[in-house]
Amino acid sequence: MSERQSRLGDLNVGIALLWRVLVRYRRIAAVSIGGALIWMSMVVWVPYLVGRVIDAVVSGSGMSNVWPLLGLIIVAGAIQAIGISLRRYYGFKVSYRAEADLRNEIFTHIQRMAFSFHDVTSTGELMARASSDLSQLRLILAMAPITLANLVMFFVVTVVLVIIDPVLGLTAALMVPALLLTSGRFASRVVGFSFDLQQRLSELSHVVEETVSGIEVVKSYGQQAQQQKRLDDKAETIYDAAMGMAKQRAIYRPLFEIIPALGTVAVLLIGGIRVVDGAMTFGEFVSFTQYLATMVLPLMITGWFFANLPRSAAAASRIDALLATAPEISEPRRPEHLKPGQGEVRFNSVSFAYPDGASVLKDVNLVIPGGTSVGLVGATGSGKSTIAHLIPRFYDVVQGSITIDGVDVRELRLDELRSEVAVVFQESYLFSASIEENIRVGDPMASDDRVRSAARLAKAHEFICEFADGYATVVGERGSTLSGGQRQRVSLARGVVRDPRVLILDDATSSVDAIVEAEIQEALKQVMAGRTTVIIAHRTSTLALVDNVVFIEDGRVVAFGSHDELLETVPRYSEVLAADMGAIA
Amino acid sequence: MKYMSSAGDYKVDRPGRLVGRAGRIAPDLKWPFVGTVAITFVATIVRLLGPLVIKGGIDQGITEGDRQVIVTAAAIFVGLLVVQYFAAAISQWSVAVIGERYLVRLRSVVFSRLLRLDMGFYSRSKSGVLVSRMTSDIESLQEFASEGAAMALTNLLTVIGVAVALGLVDWQMALAVFVVVGVLLGVSVIFQRQARRAYDQVRERIGRVLATLQEGITGVRVVQAFTQEDAQASTFGRVNERYFDANMDAARAISWYFPVVALLRVVALAAVLGIGATRVLDGSLTIGTLVAFLLYLDWFFQPIINLSNVYNLLQSALSAMAKLFELMDEPVVVEDRPGAHDLTEPVAGTVVLDGVSFSYEPDTPVLFDVSVAVDAGERVAIVGETGSGKSTIAKLVMRFYDPTVGTISIDGTDLRDLTERSRSDTLALIPQDGFLFSGTLRENIAYADVSAPDEAVWNVMRAMGIDDWVRSLPEGLDTEVRERGGRFSAGERQLVALARAFLSDPAIIVLDEATSNLDPETEIQVEGALRVLLSGRTSVVIAHRLRSAERADRVVMVDAGRVIAEGTHDELVERSAKYQELVEVWRRGTK
Numbered sequence A: 001m002s003e004r005q006s007r008l009g010d011l012n013v014g015i016a017l018l019w020r021v022l023v024r025y026r027r028i029a030a031v032s033i034g035g036a037l038i039w040m041s042m043v044v045w046v047p048y049l050v051g052r053v054i055d056a057v058v059s060g061s062g063m064s065n066v067w068p069l070l071g072l073i074i075v076a077g078a079i080q081a082i083g084i085s086l087r088r089y090y091g092f093k094v095s096y097r098a099e100a101d102l103r104n105e106i107f108t109h110i111q112r113m114a115f116s117f118h119d120v121t122s123t124g125e126l127m128a129r130a131s132s133d134l135s136q137l138r139l140i141l142a143m144a145p146i147t148l149a150n151l152v153m154f155f156v157v158t159v160v161l162v163i164i165d166p167v168l169g170l171t172a173a174l175m176v177p178a179l180l181l182t183s184g185r186f187a188s189r190v191v192g193f194s195f196d197l198q199q200r201l202s203e204l205s206h207v208v209e210e211t212v213s214g215i216e217v218v219k220s221y222g223q224q225a226q227q228q229k230r231l232d233d234k235a236e237t238i239y240d241a242a243m244g245m246a247k248q249r250a251i252y253r254p255l256f257e258i259i260p261a262l263g264t265v266a267v268l269l270i271g272g273i274r275v276v277d278g279a280m281t282f283g284e285f286v287s288f289t290q291y292l293a294t295m296v297l298p299l300m301i302t303g304w305f306f307a308n309l310p311r312s313a314a315a316a317s318r319i320d321a322l323l324a325t326a327p328e329i330s331e332p333r334r335p336e337h338l339k340p341g342q343g344e345v346r347f348n349s350v351s352f353a354y355p356d357g358a359s360v361l362k363d364v365n366l367v368i369p370g371g372t373s374v375g376l377v378g379a380t381g382s383g384k385s386t387i388a389h390l391i392p393r394f395y396d397v398v399q400g401s402i403t404i405d406g407v408d409v410r411e412l413r414l415d416e417l418r419s420e421v422a423v424v425f426q427e428s429y430l431f432s433a434s435i436e437e438n439i440r441v442g443d444p445m446a447s448d449d450r451v452r453s454a455a456r457l458a459k460a461h462e463f464i465c466e467f468a469d470g471y472a473t474v475v476g477e478r479g480s481t482l483s484g485g486q487r488q489r490v491s492l493a494r495g496v497v498r499d500p501r502v503l504i505l506d507d508a509t510s511s512v513d514a515i516v517e518a519e520i521q522e523a524l525k526q527v528m529a530g531r532t533t534v535i536i537a538h539r540t541s542t543l544a545l546v547d548n549v550v551f552i553e554d555g556r557v558v559a560f561g562s563h564d565e566l567l568e569t570v571p572r573y574s575e576v577l578a579a580d581m582g583a584i585a
Numbered sequence B: 001m002k003y004m005s006s007a008g009d010y011k012v013d014r015p016g017r018l019v020g021r022a023g024r025i026a027p028d029l030k031w032p033f034v035g036t037v038a039i040t041f042v043a044t045i046v047r048l049l050g051p052l053v054i055k056g057g058i059d060q061g062i063t064e065g066d067r068q069v070i071v072t073a074a075a076i077f078v079g080l081l082v083v084q085y086f087a088a089a090i091s092q093w094s095v096a097v098i099g100e101r102y103l104v105r106l107r108s109v110v111f112s113r114l115l116r117l118d119m120g121f122y123s124r125s126k127s128g129v130l131v132s133r134m135t136s137d138i139e140s141l142q143e144f145a146s147e148g149a150a151m152a153l154t155n156l157l158t159v160i161g162v163a164v165a166l167g168l169v170d171w172q173m174a175l176a177v178f179v180v181v182g183v184l185l186g187v188s189v190i191f192q193r194q195a196r197r198a199y200d201q202v203r204e205r206i207g208r209v210l211a212t213l214q215e216g217i218t219g220v221r222v223v224q225a226f227t228q229e230d231a232q233a234s235t236f237g238r239v240n241e242r243y244f245d246a247n248m249d250a251a252r253a254i255s256w257y258f259p260v261v262a263l264l265r266v267v268a269l270a271a272v273l274g275i276g277a278t279r280v281l282d283g284s285l286t287i288g289t290l291v292a293f294l295l296y297l298d299w300f301f302q303p304i305i306n307l308s309n310v311y312n313l314l315q316s317a318l319s320a321m322a323k324l325f326e327l328m329d330e331p332v333v334v335e336d337r338p339g340a341h342d343l344t345e346p347v348a349g350t351v352v353l354d355g356v357s358f359s360y361e362p363d364t365p366v367l368f369d370v371s372v373a374v375d376a377g378e379r380v381a382i383v384g385e386t387g388s389g390k391s392t393i394a395k396l397v398m399r400f401y402d403p404t405v406g407t408i409s410i411d412g413t414d415l416r417d418l419t420e421r422s423r424s425d426t427l428a429l430i431p432q433d434g435f436l437f438s439g440t441l442r443e444n445i446a447y448a449d450v451s452a453p454d455e456a457v458w459n460v461m462r463a464m465g466i467d468d469w470v471r472s473l474p475e476g477l478d479t480e481v482r483e484r485g486g487r488f489s490a491g492e493r494q495l496v497a498l499a500r501a502f503l504s505d506p507a508i509i510v511l512d513e514a515t516s517n518l519d520p521e522t523e524i525q526v527e528g529a530l531r532v533l534l535s536g537r538t539s540v541v542i543a544h545r546l547r548s549a550e551r552a553d554r555v556v557m558v559d560a561g562r563v564i565a566e567g568t569h570d571e572l573v574e575r576s577a578k579y580q581e582l583v584e585v586w587r588r589g590t591k
């Protein structure tokens, strides 16, 4: 019951969105509707003219009266054709334009949604919004103009029929409500199934997506058969939903032909008797049959329109819900600017928890003096990456505040903040583009020289030059055609080229060998000079580089000081790193 | 791109071949299909009798002034309608059954091909495009199956039926109609050619839209970190706009074709009226026949218009079908050879690479003549610079690819002669980035064996020392790990991936930097677990932290795709200058 209500609520939201879209493209929509009306106004003449021809024939008045009528029919046909053309072209244009624009809007919106949103929203779900939901919406938009014209036509035809012969006219006009009611019933029967179908399609798509992106795991555990079974099961549930729909369709679809045919029977019966009685002419009788024939398709289309409206409105309401979700990280109303400074980062009693998790950071107080470097050390899952993500404001702190050179990060415009705070993520995500483009993500304006020197600092230049296409080498999705260490170095170069006030390296050399790591460390000295650098690392060699180390346990800062100091004074610190120290005899 | 070129054969301009091949996917549906055509045929015939009844009613009833005949005609008409209703309902239903059954099959077949394709194919392809094959392409077939197929069949039969009926009722008027229809056919050919091109483009470009969209979503964190939202949006906008253009090309074709059809319909009407009126006037035709003819005429053009209306569904379906066949024609490179067999139990676990060379791209070799022999129960470490080919060796051992030259064998059996089953039961790889599926923690750990009891899962976690951590999670084993394990920290993900491998209990385990994100303390703990859980098993460990090498039975040093040294850690320190350097640097770093 409540599900039904919420569905109806969704419908209203969806229809409101559809309406807004139509209003937004009112010019194009108007041309399309105009075309539809031209078509309609011509089409209604044809049966009348046919009736006149028949009357002329029956009364035996000769062909000279017939030819002009035939001419008129062809003229009406020609104008009608122009109407159809306008209606179709501009109808498509509205619908495709709306689809494309909304898709852009959705994409832009997704780009602005905060990490916390993406943490809990699957890729497939967002893909569905921007693909299948949108095409559902487009279908209904494309049909809107003709449906409007059809409704007008039903009204006009009814009036014409009643004028020609009130009794027969009213009888024949009964077909309109009969058909519309039938299609309404059909729609309400089918809507549940179509929701299910949509749902199951997206579940299937999820199985495919996961299989494709996790194919290495699938193959290494030989789970092809299981994966196949999961897919087959989903396909089977799709079958069930589709057949549920098909059953209703089998019951109702034929009615869309039978009902008009019953109208024809009524015309034959009542009209025939009235012609015999002399109450109407034979030509009028023929006009009636022609009107009925003319109305069949428009009635079916209208029925189709209303049958699909709930599904499209539901899709529209899902899109609306997505677009209406405001990014959790919002721009400040009255933004401040960064003060000149060396990039002092300060955590003031910061507490943080992920929306669904236990608290991760507890009352963290920390001052990283501008221009110095600091290492974050702590066990797996202790909250190092979380700290790294709070500084550029990927998440907002739950309590306390973080400042950069004295300005709260929440008071800064996001692009200003993030252009001065760069993170090299723990996971090296590369786009399927050239290596150069991937580095330039850090700074699209960077000169070739700067791109190359960043790559050199990240020890990426050498291997890039060994590729046949050098910097133009296009890498696979997520960088899949590079080795782990190569990927990591490209991603490091991306951070370096950004040249920010605060640079955060989250385990950025975990996948490179000792020699390259040492070279990178050497190069990092240059990058770190005069820049606030936060380095998350487990390697003592890296920690020896930094001015200070922050030791984190259980979301708390338990020690702060130089590496050597901590080694001496904090036993847990040495324990955590012990395995890394003096390991090789 | 290699895989694009193999597709040429099934371009949509050979619909016959396409349909023929499509039929072969589900040969068992052939007879149900024939039955459906038959019942549809009955429905159509019954339908076509209608105008004849009206003709009778007019000529013998209205013209003669006989009310009784009119009533009888109406009654017969209603009777026919009842029959028509049931025949049409059954036809609708059975078309749907066949269509939907077919799609179940098709999904299964395409997916199974996808599962068989090698990793080379996956790294060449965009995952968004692959997913769109299984989703938007098959959905467009579904749309055709549910909306278009029944319509197409009914209307096709109606057109044929009406053509015959027109000829029978009056051949002179029929001739005029056929002339107009001839013109219509010519126009349709032009339209089809234009629309086909447009729809192929539409399919092509929607794939690209989806792929770009997907990358925009999966890479969103990087985009935001580097404030590239606008750049990203404008790239997407361009791809999206090209899709819009393709759609509008199709729209343009439709927007001239349908008006022309509508015009021709009116021309045919006028022609019939002209001829009919002349002949009624000279008495060679009854008025009832003329009216019946007019009714038939509507039933002639309407199905043609309906057919054109479902034409775009059909065209999308054909284009989609062609794309699917393209995928199904991808050669399966890595496949069990005929006669492949299982390893004999118990598996000892020797791994031998013999003169293995390999390249991902034709002319950039990555491995040269690599020979390594790992004894049963031995622990071998592979070390070497990044990019030297270590992971490639691991992937070859897993048979993600086949070597270009040379062989890899397990217990003396060439990997290619081994069944897929046996291979995956024997080997487990823990890759550099531990991929987790969305789902619960339990599902991920027990991935290789969904029926594993909780006890076994807990045992592994206890051995690894992560049971406390799991217990501390709000929902324990039922914690939803989210896409790619996003709920966890990088190190936690690696722990889960390790637990998954340990639980699968393989005879040979390959660890490709599986602990790179762990803190040293946890790493030691995991190594302890490794020793306990894998005692007596063969393991190949790839690691940059030389601690692992030191603890291994043997070390293999790889440089630029070649094995340059092999021996125990101590031996190598003495023998290999390169290794010495590596150790030297490492030692300096750990001071």
Ligand SMILES: Nc1ncnc2c1ncn2[C@@H]1O[C@H](COP(=O)(O)OP(=O)(O)OP(=O)(O)O)[C@@H](O)[C@H]1O
Pocket: A480, A481, A482, A483, A484, A485, A486, A511, A512, A513, B123, B360, B361, B366, B384, B385, B386, B387, B388, B389, B390, B391, B392, B393
């Ligand atoms: N799918 C692929 N397609 C093309 N080239 C690839 C592919 N995967 C890896 N390569 C290339 O093959 C070479 C060896 O890569 P591999 O991953 O084996 O190195 P690795 O020794 O494991 O390095 P790392 O220590 O960085 O993980 C690299 O130059 C890499 O760019």
Ligand SMILES: Nc1ncnc2c1ncn2[C@@H]1O[C@H](COP(=O)(O)OP(=O)(O)OP(=O)(O)O)[C@@H](O)[C@H]1O
Pocket: A119, A354, A355, A356, A357, A360, A378, A379, A380, A381, A382, A383, A384, A385, A386, A387, A426, B486, B487, B488, B489, B490, B491, B492, B517, B518, B519
């Ligand atoms: N998106 C998230 N939602 C909920 N919990 C999360 C999320 N990301 C991380 N966590 C949890 O927060 C804790 C801290 O994670 P974080 O990534 O900061 O650890 P870390 O110190 O960087 O670990 P590692 O060394 O493994 O990278 C972990 O227990 C983790 O499970």
Ligand SMILES: [Mg+2]
Pocket: A384, A385, A386, A426, A506, B489, B490, B491
């Ligand atoms: Mg981390």
